[in-house]
Amino acid sequence: MATRCANCPIRKLPLFKPMSEREVAFMERFKIGEMSVQSGTPLLSEGSTSPQLFTALSGFGLRYKLLPNGKKQVLSFVLPGDLIGLQAGVMGQMTHSVEATTHMTLCVFNRSELWTLFRNHAERAFDVTWIAASEERFLGEALATIGQKSATESVAWAFARLYRRLEAINMRNGITVPMPYTQQNLADALGLSLVHTNKTLARLREQQLATWSEGRLSIPDIEALEEIGLVEEKPSLRPLL
Amino acid sequence: MATRCANCPIRKLPLFKPMSEREVAFMERFKIGEMSVQSGTPLLSEGSTSPQLFTALSGFGLRYKLLPNGKKQVLSFVLPGDLIGLQAGVMGQMTHSVEATTHMTLCVFNRSELWTLFRNHAERAFDVTWIAASEERFLGEALATIGQKSATESVAWAFARLYRRLEAINMRNGITVPMPYTQQNLADALGLSLVHTNKTLARLREQQLATWSEGRLSIPDIEALEEIGLVEEKPSLRPLL
DNA sequence: CGCCTGTTTGAAGTGGTTCAAGACAGGTGG
DNA sequence: CCACCTGTCTTGAACCACTTCAAACAGGCG
Known part of the structure; x- marks a missing residue:
C-alpha cells in the first residue's frame, strides 16, 4: 500500500532537508502512486518521453547511456532518495536510460503536475532546480x-x-x-x-x-x-x- | 553602455526560445549590469559563493576543475548565450571555476533576485531548471x-x-x-x-x-x-x- | 634580439586493453 | 541427483593506445 508522505521513511534521514507541513501536504497530492519493480526492470529509456517522474524509496538502480559502438557508460548509481526522470520532466526527453539493479520501490509523480509545482510552490521548484544542479555537479566530478x-x-x-x-x-x-x-x-x-x-x-x-x-x-x-x-x-x- | 534586454542581440538568434514581453520586462529588472572582461580573467572560482550570475553575450570562456594532483579537467566551453554560475546561484557554492578565454561581455544578474524569479515568474523558473538539466545532459554526453x-x-x-x-x-x-x-x-x-x-x-x-x-x-x-x-x-x- | 606561449615531431615507456581460460555459484531440466 | 547451462569473478600473457620525455620550431611582443 502506498506510504503517505507524512510517514515517508526516508524523509527524516539525516541527508535530507526538513520539509514544511504545507510542502508535505502538496507532495501527497503530487504523488500519484507507488511502484515496486524487480531487479533488471527498465524504468526509463533513452529517447523516451516518460509521463512520469520517480523518487527511489528503496533499492538500487543504474543510469546509463548506450553508444552506437555498443559500449555502455554508467552515469551514476541510483540510491534511495534519488529523483529519476527529471530530464524528461523538464526537457521532454531522456538522453539516458535508468534501470533497477535490485528490487526497488518508487514514488510515482505525474510529470504534468510539475508545472503546477512551479506555479504554486516556488520553494519546491527551487528544490527541483537544486537537484538538477546537484546532478550536474556530480557529473562534473565524475568527468x-x-x-x-x-x-x-x-x-x-x-x-x-x-x-x-x-x-x-x-x-x-x-x-x-x-x-x-x-x-x-x-x-x-x-x-x-x-x-x-x-x-x-x-x-x-x-x-x-x-x-x-x-x-x-x-x-x-x-x-x-x-x-x-x-x-x-x-x-x-x-x-x- | 548596457544593452537593454529589449534590444538584446542574441535573444533573437535561431538557437533561443522566443520570450514574451512580460519576460523581457522582468529580465530587464533582473539584470543589474553589463560586464566586459579581458581574456584570462577569472569569472568564478571553485569554492566561491559568488553573489552574481552571468550570461555570456559575446566571447568565449572555459569551465574547469583543478584536482589536488595538479591536473585540470575542462568541463565545457562557454559560448555566447550560456548561463554562468547557476550552481552557486542555487546551491550556494561553485564546484568548478570559470574563466574568460577571449575578451567577453556578460550580462550580470543578482543572485538574490533568483528567488524573486522563482516566486513571481514560474515560467522563467522552469527555464532555469531546463538550463540546469541541459547542462547535466551535456556532461553525461561528455562522460x-x-x-x-x-x-x-x-x-x-x-x-x-x-x-x-x-x-x-x-x-x-x-x-x-x-x-x-x-x-x-x-x-x-x-x-x-x-x-x-x-x-x-x-x-x-x-x-x-x-x-x-x-x-x-x-x-x-x-x-x-x-x-x-x-x-x-x-x-x-x-x-x- | 631574447623571451614567452603554443605547436609540432620523434622516440621510449607504461597503464591500460584484449584475448584466453579456468573456477565457482545458482538455476534448470532430464 | 547429476549434467549442463549462464553469469560473475579471477588470473596470466600479449599487445597497443596513449603518456611521458625531449627537443625544435613559429609567431608575437617588449
Whole structure:
C-alpha cells in the first residue's frame, strides 16, 4: 500500500532537508502512486518521453547511456532518495536510460503536475532546480575522475563517494555498506575494462583499503580511501522530492 | 553602455526560445549590469559563493576543475548565450571555476533576485531548471565520450558539437567557425595528453576532416565528422536568461 | 634580439586493453 | 541427483593506445 508522505521513511534521514507541513501536504497530492519493480526492470529509456517522474524509496538502480559502438557508460548509481526522470520532466526527453539493479520501490509523480509545482510552490521548484544542479555537479566530478585520475584513484573515488552517500541514509553497518552492483557495472562507470577493474579491486583488497564481496563493501579507513581517490566533496543536505 | 534586454542581440538568434514581453520586462529588472572582461580573467572560482550570475553575450570562456594532483579537467566551453554560475546561484557554492578565454561581455544578474524569479515568474523558473538539466545532459554526453570513445572519436565529437552550437548562433562562416582555444584546453577537456591530442589533430587534418589553425576551425563535411564522433544529439531550442 | 606561449615531431615507456581460460555459484531440466 | 547451462569473478600473457620525455620550431611582443 502506498506510504503517505507524512510517514515517508526516508524523509527524516539525516541527508535530507526538513520539509514544511504545507510542502508535505502538496507532495501527497503530487504523488500519484507507488511502484515496486524487480531487479533488471527498465524504468526509463533513452529517447523516451516518460509521463512520469520517480523518487527511489528503496533499492538500487543504474543510469546509463548506450553508444552506437555498443559500449555502455554508467552515469551514476541510483540510491534511495534519488529523483529519476527529471530530464524528461523538464526537457521532454531522456538522453539516458535508468534501470533497477535490485528490487526497488518508487514514488510515482505525474510529470504534468510539475508545472503546477512551479506555479504554486516556488520553494519546491527551487528544490527541483537544486537537484538538477546537484546532478550536474556530480557529473562534473565524475568527468574529472575519468578524465584525470588513475584506475586506483578512480575506484577509490567511487567507493568513497558511495560509502558516504549510503552512510548518510543510514545504510552503513559498522564498516560495511551494501553494494549490489557487478564489477562490470563499476567498470562501465569508470571507463575501465572489466579485467583491469578486477585487478585494481584485488590490489585495494590486498592493501586492506576496500573489500567488496557478496554485495557488500567494507572500508576500514574511509578517510584514507578518500585521500587516495582525491575526493573533495561530501554529500550535503539535500531536498527530497 | 548596457544593452537593454529589449534590444538584446542574441535573444533573437535561431538557437533561443522566443520570450514574451512580460519576460523581457522582468529580465530587464533582473539584470543589474553589463560586464566586459579581458581574456584570462577569472569569472568564478571553485569554492566561491559568488553573489552574481552571468550570461555570456559575446566571447568565449572555459569551465574547469583543478584536482589536488595538479591536473585540470575542462568541463565545457562557454559560448555566447550560456548561463554562468547557476550552481552557486542555487546551491550556494561553485564546484568548478570559470574563466574568460577571449575578451567577453556578460550580462550580470543578482543572485538574490533568483528567488524573486522563482516566486513571481514560474515560467522563467522552469527555464532555469531546463538550463540546469541541459547542462547535466551535456556532461553525461561528455562522460560517455571520455569514458568510451577513442581519441579520434573524442576529438571529432568535440569539434562537431562546437561547430553545431556555433552554427546555431550564427557564427559559422562558410565551413569555418571560431575556435579561440589552445590544444592544451582541448586535451584537458577530453582527458588526453597534449602530445596525443596534437597527433590526433594532425591525422584529422590529413584526412581533410577538420582543420584547426589560427583560431578557426574548418569542417568540410560536418555530417561525416558527426558520424566519426558518434554524435547523437543536436543543440535544441533553448531558453536564454 | 631574447623571451614567452603554443605547436609540432620523434622516440621510449607504461597503464591500460584484449584475448584466453579456468573456477565457482545458482538455476534448470532430464 | 547429476549434467549442463549462464553469469560473475579471477588470473596470466600479449599487445597497443596513449603518456611521458625531449627537443625544435613559429609567431608575437617588449
